[in-house]
Amino acid sequence: DSGVTQTPKHLITATGQRVTLRCSPRSGDLSVYWYQQSLDQGLQFLIHYYNGEERAKGNILERFSAQQFPDLHSELNLSSLELGDSALYFCASGVTGQVEDTQYFGPGTRLTVL
Amino acid sequence: GESVGLHLPTLSVQEGDNSIINCAYSNSASDYFIWYKQESGKGPQFIIDIRSNMDKRQGQRVTVLLNKTVKHLSLQIAATQPGDSAVYFCAETEGTGFQKLVFGTGTRLLVSP
Numbered sequence: 260d261s262g263v264t265q266t267p268k269h270l271i272t273a274t275g276q277r278v279t280l281r282c283s284p285r286s287g288d289l290s291v292y293w294y295q296q297s298l299d300q301g302l303q304f305l306i307h308y309y310n311g312e313e314r315a316k317g318n319i320l321e322r323f324s325a326q327q328f329p330d331l332h333s334e335l336n337l338s339s340l341e342l343g344d345s346a347l348y349f350c351a352s353g354v355t356g357q358v359e360d361t362q363y364f365g366p367g368t369r370l371t372v373l
Numbered sequence: 374g375e376s377v378g379l380h381l382p383t384l385s386v387q388e389g390d391n392s393i394i395n396c397a398y399s400n401s402a403s404d405y406f407i408w409y410k411q412e413s414g415k416g417p418q419f420i421i422d423i424r425s426n427m428d429k430r431q432g433q434r435v436t437v438l439l440n441k442t443v444k445h446l447s448l449q450i451a452a453t454q455p456g457d458s459a460v461y462f463c464a465e466t467e468g469t470g471f472q473k474l475v476f477g478t479g480t481r482l483l484v485s486p
Contacts, residue, residue, distance in 0.1 A: 364416030
């Protein structure tokens with residue numbers, strides 16, 4: 260158990276809908292990272308927050324957004340969902356967010372868009 | 374369990390053998406490299422890391438080798454055990470600023486008893 264929690268574990272929804280994925284980092288970690296893992300794209304970095312502020316962006320679609328709250332939990336919002344958004348979504352947390360920060364991954368949320 | 378990728382390269386070994394998993398990275402500016410292990414139905418788990426100013430680093434039963442000339446990274450697992458069966462990913466990031474990992478496609482390791 261990494262100490263990172265993600266909810267829900269599974270989510271099934273329809274195209275065009277909007278969902279929110281939640282992540283609670285390990286106690287004391289200030290950084291939260293979001294990743295998408297799909298069969299054809301592998302593990303893709305989406306976005307990184309440190310202590311409430313966005314620090315780095317990867318291949319995140321405009322339909323997706325994220326935020327980190329004062330209590331350091333983070334939410335990833337996915338809107339206007341398409342079939343291709345079906346994937347595993349992981350968050351990871353770290354202490355510093357700097358180059359040599361070790362990321363601890365949560366168990367993931369499996370999103371299925373029908 | 375959940376499938377991470379249907380078309381991953383696969384390495385099959387016998388229990389007790391040594392395993393070598395390879396990774397080619399693309400960014401010459403990458404300065405820090407990490408190996409992750411992902412078991413079925415779980416998130417990736419940190420195994421070992423290496424900075425670009427090193428060419429070898431050892432951990433418990435694992436060794437990472439870095440060849441910057443040909444942009445190649447390898448993970449060696451000694452005395453492989455059935456519990457080592459998983460998908461292994463290398464990841465790279467540039468050496469400045471906030472971490473932004475780029476993951477490789479992964480290799481599936483299957484260990485037979």
